[in-house]
Amino acid sequence: MIERTPLLNLATYTVMVLGALMVFVPLWLVYVGATLTVREINTPELHFLTGSHLIENLQAAWARGHLGGRLFNSLIMSLGVAFGKVAMSAITAFGLVYFRFPGRTLAFWLIFITLMLPLEVRIVPTYAVAANALWPFQSILDATGLSDLIKAASGLQIALEWNLLNSYTGLILPLIATATGTFLYRQFFLTVPDELLEAARMDGAGPFRFLVEFLMPLSRANMAALFTIMFLYAWNQYLWPLLATPDRAGFGTTAVVELKLLAPTVSTNGGGTPDWNVAMAGCLIVMLPPLLLVAFMQRYFVRGLIATEK
Amino acid sequence: MAAVTLKRVKKNYGTTTVVHGVDLEIKAGEFVVILGPSGCGKSTLLRMIAGLEAITEGEISIGSKIVNTLEPRERGCAMVFQNYALYPHMTVAENIGYALKVAGLGKAERMARINAVAEILGLEEFLDRKPIQLSGGQRQRVAMGRAMIREPDVFLYDEPLSNLDARLRVAMRAEIRKLHQRLGTTSLFVTHDQIEAMTLADRIVVMNKGVIEQVGTPDEVYHRPASTYVASFVGSPGLNLLHVMVDRSASCIRFKDGQTLPFEHGQAVLVPDGPAIFGFRAEQAQLSEQIGLTLTPGFQEALGSTRLLHGTVANEEAVIAIPGNGPLDATTSMSVTIPASAMHFFDSTTGRRLG
Ligand SMILES: Nc1ncnc2c1ncn2[C@@H]1O[C@H](COP(=O)(O)OP(=O)(O)O)[C@@H](O)[C@H]1O
Ligand SMILES: [Mg+2]
Numbered sequence: 080m081i082e083r084t085p086l087l088n089l090a091t092y093t094v095m096v097l098g099a100l101m102v103f104v105p106l107w108l109v110y111v112g113a114t115l116t117v118r119e120i121n122t123p124e125l126h127f128l129t130g131s132h133l134i135e136n137l138q139a140a141w142a143r144g145h146l147g148g149r150l151f152n153s154l155i156m157s158l159g160v161a162f163g164k165v166a167m168s169a170i171t172a173f174g175l176v177y178f179r180f181p182g183r184t185l186a187f188w189l190i191f192i193t194l195m196l197p198l199e200v201r202i203v204p205t206y207a208v209a210a211n212a213l214w215p216f217q218s219i220l221d222a223t224g225l226s227d228l229i230k231a232a233s234g235l236q237i238a239l240e241w242n243l244l245n246s247y248t249g250l251i252l253p254l255i256a257t258a259t260g261t262f263l264y265r266q267f268f269l270t271v272p273d274e275l276l277e278a279a280r281m282d283g284a285g286p287f288r289f290l291v292e293f294l295m296p297l298s299r300a301n302m303a304a305l306f307t308i309m310f311l312y313a314w315n316q317y318l319w320p321l322l323a324t325p326d327r328a329g330f331g332t333t334a335v336v337e338l339k340l341l342a343p344t345v346s347t348n349g350g351g352t353p354d355w356n357v358a359m360a361g362c363l364i365v366m367l368p369p370l371l372l373v374a375f376m377q378r379y380f381v382r383g384l385i386a387t388e389k
Numbered sequence: 390m391a392a393v394t395l396k397r398v399k400k401n402y403g404t405t406t407v408v409h410g411v412d413l414e415i416k417a418g419e420f421v422v423i424l425g426p427s428g429c430g431k432s433t434l435l436r437m438i439a440g441l442e443a444i445t446e447g448e449i450s451i452g453s454k455i456v457n458t459l460e461p462r463e464r465g466c467a468m469v470f471q472n473y474a475l476y477p478h479m480t481v482a483e484n485i486g487y488a489l490k491v492a493g494l495g496k497a498e499r500m501a502r503i504n505a506v507a508e509i510l511g512l513e514e515f516l517d518r519k520p521i522q523l524s525g526g527q528r529q530r531v532a533m534g535r536a537m538i539r540e541p542d543v544f545l546y547d548e549p550l551s552n553l554d555a556r557l558r559v560a561m562r563a564e565i566r567k568l569h570q571r572l573g574t575t576s577l578f579v580t581h582d583q584i585e586a587m588t589l590a591d592r593i594v595v596m597n598k599g600v601i602e603q604v605g606t607p608d609e610v611y612h613r614p615a616s617t618y619v620a621s622f623v624g625s626p627g628l629n630l631l632h633v634m635v636d637r638s639a640s641c642i643r644f645k646d647g648q649t650l651p652f653e654h655g656q657a658v659l660v661p662d663g664p665a666i667f668g669f670r671a672e673q674a675q676l677s678e679q680i681g682l683t684l685t686p687g688f689q690e691a692l693g694s695t696r697l698l699h700g701t702v703a704n705e706e707a708v709i710a711i712p713g714n715g716p717l718d719a720t721t722s723m724s725v726t727i728p729a730s731a732m733h734f735f736d737s738t739t740g741r742r743l744g
Contacts, residue, residue, distance in 0.1 A: 272472070272474065274470050274471075274472055274474035275474055275476065277436075277439075277441050277461075277468075277470070277474065278468070278470060278474040278475075278476070278535075279476075279487075280440075280441065280460075280461045280462070281439060281441075281461050281462070281466070281467060281468050281488075282462070282487050282488040282491055282535070282539075283461075283462035283488055283491040283492060284487075284491050288491065293476065293478075296478040297477070297478055
């Protein structure tokens, strides 16, 4: 609907401006908060104008929140999830779309079901598995009586253990195992004309070449979008890293979880004046990497969308 | 260059059979056109030869090898697709050279061969462009280049000209023919356009509903159609077909409305008595003062050098071609004579040629 009347324009702009305000005002308040002193931020009125203590607040947040190490953890986790997700989605969708194998429909539905099982729903079993990735096998051995049998025969008690807590693997893997990306890729692969595959086959390309030299370059825009979305998704995770990184002194945790610990409470602050200015400065730091990523990736997927080649 | 042999080749999709046991021998270096209407199984046949479609029954050999279970790349065929199927993310040079890259040729040799092919096809200035930046005719050439560069044993074309405008189609047709003369590669060309078939083919294979109706040179197919189907499909307009009774004792054929046409020689003398389908070409009928067939004229089409006069003979539609231009002064009924040598007869139930 492209209709232009002054009244309509006015309405459109009003909605747009209101929307922009709703997004930007809180961000602005965070920024302002990060520039104030403890004393200023604890006065009753709301501050809309910046103070002059940004740098020292940032420094305080950085030091108190161990943000160097925490940001590094977040970065590894988010990159791991984003790359892992893109790779896994592309390969699973490739298998589903281009190969006829027994159990294909079953595989499709099994993957589909994971859409209904986000991490929050399966958090308890996922935690159990992360605490000992071999636990499912151990249970099978115990339930079937195999471990008793082995114990009787050799005198050895089977106790399988592989702890993934406090590790990047443990942080990353549970977040990769969902179907969203698979379906995004599947939809894209279904739009690739069959003749392209046939021409490639006539030219001698096998399945692997077709995936790497055709589907990957053709799906660049999808890949950029999925990568960005998954990076943000992983970066913003709170519940899972909170559970999966109990060893705060050693492995540490992610930046987003650490932010919570920056927020002044009676326990962290000892009942002193709550220093929200430092917490806000921490927020600013933690927000920055995803912001930069979006700004950088945007042109790839926008360009991809414009240059749709048939 | 290699011969291609099909023995009782059959294709089922589920329970429907789309190619019914086709036997065909294509000699090395021959240009064979498979002609038939849309949906008759031409593409399926071609794709079975290419290896893109499994063969349900029968045997296909290329050269001396049975290729039934070989992968497309092992068969030595190159294919030009109807929609060109160019690789959108590659430049023209990369498109043309892709097969060589897969085959593991070095960059220098690849470029040399790409340049050679581009020169033949007049694509030198477009090598760095993407397919989306090319016109239809240029894309068509790239598709040809991609097939040529592999120096295949067999070229397979699946309606490659049907997406071009009329003028370009004629030009590309000539180029394909020239290319064949120059390279001498065995070629199989699928089309639904009978003019394309007539102009390109050494031999034409006319297909109908997954069955071969006739295999022959363009002349044979045109002048001795093996069935009413071929007769009406080939030529523009197709053969006129009228239901008649053959009466050998009276040496004439009798039309439904009672009028008769005498014959002395030609195919007619070999035809058994009884019902038959009588056919003649529009351009071999002549308006005449003598007594002949009575044609009730309908409308006319002017084609420049000739006029097509549509009308009815014995209440069945017929069309004759009359040389000259300007509207014809058509009266209520006209007399048309047909030389005995131009008369065709077909079985009235099977539609196969008689005599
Ligand atoms: N993959 C398929 N599955 C089922 N039927 C098909 C398939 N491909 C083609 N057909 C059918 O086979 C018949 C012949 O198709 P095709 O060889 O493409 O015809 P043509 O190229 O002569 O137009 C058509 O009736 C078509 O519907
Ligand atoms: Mg076809």
